[in-house]
Amino acid sequence: MDILLLERINKLGQIGDVVKVKPGFARNYLIPQGKALRATPENRAIFDQKRAQIEADNIEKRNEATAVAEKMGELVVILERRAGETGQLYGSVNAIDIASGITEQGFTVDRKQVHLHQPIKALGIFKIDVLLHAEVTHKVAINVARSVDEAKKQWEDHLAPPPSSRTDQGEKKTRKDNTTSDTASDIAGDALGDTSEKTDEKADEKAASDIPKKKDSKNKKAENRTSNADAATPAQSTSADGSATRDGEPA
Numbered sequence: 001m002d003i004l005l006l007e008r009i010n011k012l013g014q015i016g017d018v019v020k021v022k023p024g025f026a027r028n029y030l031i032p033q034g035k036a037l038r039a040t041p042e043n044r045a046i047f048d049q050k051r052a053q054i055e056a057d058n059i060e061k062r063n064e065a066t067a068v069a070e071k072m073g074e075l076v077v078i079l080e081r082r083a084g085e086t087g088q089l090y091g092s093v094n095a096i097d098i099a100s101g102i103t104e105q106g107f108t109v110d111r112k113q114v115h116l117h118q119p120i121k122a123l124g125i126f127k128i129d130v131l132l133h134a135e136v137t138h139k140v141a142i143n144v145a146r147s148v149d150e151a152k153k154q155w156e157d158h159l160a161p162p163p164s165s166r167t168d169q170g171e172k173k174t175r176k177d178n179t180t181s182d183t184a185s186d187i188a189g190d191a192l193g194d195t196s197e198k199t200d201e202k203a204d205e206k207a208a209s210d211i212p213k214k215k216d217s218k219n220k221k222a223e224n225r226t227s228n229a230d231a232a233t234p235a236q237s238t239s240a241d242g243s244a245t246r247d248g249e250p251a
Contacts, residue, residue, distance in 0.1 A: 002039035008134040065133030077101035092119035
């Protein structure tokens with residue numbers, strides 16, 4: 001069946017498009033919901049006359065849906081259900097339950113706006129798409145638990161990073177600490193090396209300055225020995241006859 005779309009339909013088309021769909025889908029959903037018309041010449045003529053108004057109304061509705069999505073924000077709906085030890089529900093959670101839970105939070109939603117492919121049959125947290133407008137979809141967290149306290153615990157666990165992430169963070173911190181320690185050791189080693197080099201330089205300078213002192217000491221000792229030798233040797237003189245005498249005695 002050919003139909004004329006009055007609003008954007010996901011995977012079908014935009015406003016004013018003529019598309020072919022199954023007759024049951026058109027008669028049971030699209031036409032009754034005011035989303036499309038039969039693509040007859042009469043309906044096409046009516047659409048052309050009202051196209052501007054239809055598009056303006058669509059923009060207004062889209063803006064309203066966007067505002068509602070912003071108000072919803074990170075909406076979490078808690079649904080209490082009985083369940084076994086393994087977490088399997090005694091029953092299930094369907095689109096009607098989710099729509100009712102969202103409505104209780106202050107946002108009017110019809111079950112047809114809830115995109116739930118199959119009923120929820122276990123405890124846990126599930127992100128469900130809610131169609132607020134043909135062009136605006138918002139995700140809502142459905143927290144299915146045995147009690148409110150269990151729901152809070154589930155939500156805290158949901159927000160916590162997975163164990164692998166915590167392990168990776170710990171390993172990164174350890175590697176960072178090791179790197180910092182190695183850097184500190186290198187700096188300390190360089191400092192000790194610089195100190196050792198400076199100590200060696202000072203020792204070399206001291207040794208070099210001591211060399212002239214040692215030479216002066218040796219020279220002074222040599223002069224002292226020469227003076228002592230001169231003092232120990234008796235003075236010699238020559239007599240009138242030409243013979244040498246030592247301290248007044250004949251040689």
